[in-house]
Amino acid sequence: MTRITAWRRHPLARYAVLILALALVGMVYAAFVQAGKPADAALAAGKVDDVAEGRSLFEKHCMSCHGTNAQGTTTAPTLIGVGAAAVDFQMSTGRMPAAAPGPQAPRKPPAPWVNETTTRQIAAYVQSLGGGPQVPGAEQVDPKLGDAGKGGELFRANCIQCHNWVGAGGALTQGKYAPNLNEATPTQIYEAMVTGPQAMPVFNDTTITPEEKRSMIAYITQVREQRDPGGFALGRIGPVTEGLVAFVVGIAALALAAIWITAKKRQKS
Known part of the structure; x- marks a missing residue:
């Protein structure tokens, strides 16, 4: 007892007890965290x-x-x-x-x-x-709960450089490409934004909030249902396709016109 009492009165005794208590708390916490990880993940699934x-x-x-x-x-x-x-x-x-x-x-x-x-x-x-x-849950990706107008602004600011303004996709460097979004479900669109697959950057909740993501989903799903009453959609890819068609059709029209004019002159002579 005398020896134990002497140890308790030692100047370093309080520090030894504190270190022991911290180590004990750390071991208990680690045990609970390791035991809870699989359960938490499975619960989410x-x-x-x-x-x-x-x-x-x-x-x-x-x-x-x-x-x-x-x-x-x-x-x-x-x-x-x-x-x-x-x-x-x-x-x-x-x-x-x-x-x-x-x-x-x-x-x-x-x-x-x-x-x-x-x-x-x-x-x-x-x-x-x-x-x-x-x-994500069903409410997080429900287009009906989003603002398509706001989503369009966000999409044009962050996504059209790769995916085109209607989500038709486009080519990138080194054989990569931004895929067409017309087949993607609302859940897949949300998951792509938070995980950044392939060459896509990650848009976490501090960059684009969950509410803004839902609005972007509303815009993407809405624009794919739009019609093109003004003419042919040409894949809705943009000016590259339109310029190519204009060039091919224009050159063909000029060639046909030249052939027709030449044929008329030969008939007169």
Whole structure:
């Protein structure tokens, strides 16, 4: 007892107790965080079992490119921290699994084993690895709740440089391109903005708020339904196509006119 009492009265005893208490709190906190990560991710995806099922699917279909623990390889990037939204976007649009390596994965029909359930399960597993943007809810992407006028302003300020003013898409550098948005669902449009797939930048909530994203979705879905009463749409790509058609039609008209004038002169002579 005398020795213990002496230790308690030592000048460094209070610091030792403080360090011990902090270490204990840190270990308890770390245990709770590690235990809660998969559960939180699965809860966001719908089922607690989704993480385990998602890992099994990942090992079967994705591990060969993305690595054993989704850490990435020379073939494919890391999936740690990309979030469930990125997985849902890539798999629902058929971009993943990729058919072949290339500068950009094209949109295509999903693989036979890909469906709503398997996509949700792999998304839950990837979400458990390091967080990231989650799949948006129905209200977040409902075009009826957005302001199409405001969305058009935002779209023209941030997106038309690549996607064209009506979302028809366009070519980029090094074999990449901005895809046509006419086939994208409101959920996929939102997920693309928060995850930045391919060459697209990330528009997080501090850059474009969720309400503004919803308004942009309202504009994109509205403009695709517009008609072209003034003439041919020509793909709605813009002045490049219009100029090409004007040049080809104009040259053809001039050539035909020249042939007709020459033929008339020969008849007179």
